[in-house]
Amino acid sequence: MMTPMTAVWRKYRLVGSHVVGRAFSTNNRRIVDLRSDTVTQPTAAMLHAATQATTGDDVMGEDPTVTALEHHAAELFGKERALYVPTGTMANMCAILSHCHYNKSAEMIIGSKSHINLYEGGGYANLAGVSCKQIPEDENAIFSMDDIRDSYFSDNDDHYAKSTLICLENTQNMLGGVALPASYISSIGKMAQERDMKVHIDGARIMNAAVALNTSPSDLCEGADSISICLSKGLGAPMGSILVGETEFIRLARRARKRLGGGMRQVGVIASMGMHALTNNVDxxxxxxxxxxxxxxxxxxxxxxxxxxxxxxxxxxxxxxxxxxxxxxxxxxxxxxxxxxxxxxxxxxxxxxxxxxxxxxxxxxxxxxxxxxxxxxxxxx
Ligand SMILES: Cc1ncc(COP(=O)(O)O)c(C=O)c1O
The missing domain is CATH 3.90.1150.10 (Aspartate Aminotransferase, domain 1)
Known part of the structure; x- marks a missing residue:
């Protein structure tokens, strides 16, 4: 049960034409919660959007609100298709399963301080069966190109698991929200392409990066094959993430989502809040x-x-x-x-x-x- 000190709700006030919310505890004391950007309460406008949402069974591909959100995200990131999933962790897991083609001899290269490495329960190993080389990031969240070259294994030797995927994180959370620029992502993309590898970006906070770098999401992520985007972090939606990439990648990711139990039904109710967040809460x-x-x-x-x-x-x-x-x-x-x-x-x-x-x-x-x-x-x- 919640104690009165921990229960938090949101009060709304009008500032100009914007409704602004603030968190209060049940004893009316104002709370400033800086532990994470996942703690936001849905705004009045988001809740209104939820009441207006048209829904259908999204496992059957029949929820128009989810479909509209997926189209919007794919276009925003300049990729062919998108997939709505419940969480950022599941978006990353679907990406790993899809890129590695459910291949148990695939290997991926990730940053030692990345969320995928530290905070996703080792899912790449125990759910996807993919082995992993962790390489250090410098304080600006940059990998050394030599470390990537040294970590790369082709499949020309039975000793090797084939390096299949490189994961970046933008912004990089544990290094302090570092925004990786488009030029760096492109150079990683080029190196990966030359070695028949794919690049996935854990973009839980990619919109923060785009705003900070004053660039469009599609320009920022041109060098990447796939991006997971959290709607429930700085964008302020109560839940939901989107994965974007090419058509075949998303087809396999959709299968992975079902296997992981992430196929949802009339989820347009929630996706509408995500759409509101992605269209209103970026600037x-x-x-x-x-x-x-x-x-x-x-x-x-x-x-x-x-x-x-x-x-x-x-x-x-x-x-x-x-x-x-x-x-x-x-x-x-x-x-x-x-x-x-x-x-x-x-x-x-x-x-x-x-x-x-x-x-x-x-x-x-x-x-x-x-x-x-x-x-x-x-x-x-
Ligand atoms: C960088 C990063 N990636 C992925 C996630 C996972 O998101 P979720 O909590 O929705 O699974 C988080 C969550 O904090 C994160 O910070």
């Missing part, structure tokens, strides 16, 4: 980025450690406490919530020293002020 991400940048520069100036010397491309800020901090790292999340109503997540990398803050639709300037003031006044002597 506003620039506000999330500038709020994250403001947090980063204030914390850096106050003496906190930030990766990449405080450079923040999108909506994710990692930081560690300075040596002279008044508080221990274990104490900060509870104190922030108790005194400032701000939820933050800790325990990330470098021996669990790093905290992560993620800005999103339900965090406004006042929330950012409270966050900066709270962290600095609790930690800096």
């Amino acid at each position: 506003r991400m620039a506000d999330d980025h500038s709020r994250a940048q403001r947090i980063a520069s204030e914390l850096k100036n106050a003496g906190f450690f930030l990766p990449r010397d405080g450079q923040v491309d999108t909506n994710i800020v990692f930081f560690a406490l300075p040596d002279n901090s008044k508080l221990m790292k274990e104490e900060l999340p509870a104190k922030m919530f108790e005194k400032y109503g701000v939820k933050i997540a800790g325990g990330y990398s470098k021996g669990g020293r790093m905290f992560r803050l993620v800005t999103h639709m339900d965090v406004d300037d006042e929330g950012v002020d409270a966050t900066i003031e709270g962290i600095i006044s609790l930690c800096i002597p």
Whole structure:
């Protein structure tokens, strides 16, 4: 059962012509939740879209709202087809199964700090049966081309599992929302093509990357064969992801979705909220980025450690406490919530020293002020 302190709902107010929501706990205390951009509550406009959705059985391909969303996404990314799935994890898994053709001697190359490697339950191995070479990313989420060359195995030797797929992550979450530019994706695509490999982008936050780099999703992802896009992160929908790629890739991905239990029926009710998010909530991400940048520069100036010397491309800020901090790292999340109503997540990398803050639709300037003031006044002597 939810306790009154943890239950959160959203109140709406009108700012100009926009309805803006804010999270409150049941005792009417304002909550600023920076643990992730997955915590947003659906907006009034999204809920309205759900009430207007026309639906059908999507396993039979008869849900017009899902079909419209898939067409829209395919066009946006300049790919032939798209597939709507419940989660980002399932989108990535369908991509791996489809690219590797259910082939148990396939291998993929992934970043050691990627979500697919760290946080998807080892699904590539235990569900897809695909082996994996993990290579390090530098602090800008870039692979060394030599590492890719060294990791590549063709199928001309019985010792080898054939390198079939390279996965990128854009934006790269665990390195701090780094946005990978189109030129880099193209160079990886070219190298993959020369070796008969495919490129998949875990694009849970690809729209953040497109906004930060001021480029269209199709230009950004031209060098990739497939992209998974989360509607439930910075775009603010309650659930859903889309996978885009060429027609045969999507046919196999659709079969994979069914095998994984992700075929849904009258899911246009939910897809309508995803469509609303993808058509209305992209440009506003620039506000999330500038709020994250403001947090980063204030914390850096106050003496906190930030990766990449405080450079923040999108909506994710990692930081560690300075040596002279008044508080221990274990104490900060509870104190922030108790005194400032701000939820933050800790325990990330470098021996669990790093905290992560993620800005999103339900965090406004006042929330950012409270966050900066709270962290600095609790930690800096
Ligand atoms: C980079 C990245 N990829 C994939 C996912 C998986 O998304 P989902 O939680 O919808 O499975 C996440 C979730 O946080 C993510 O950050």
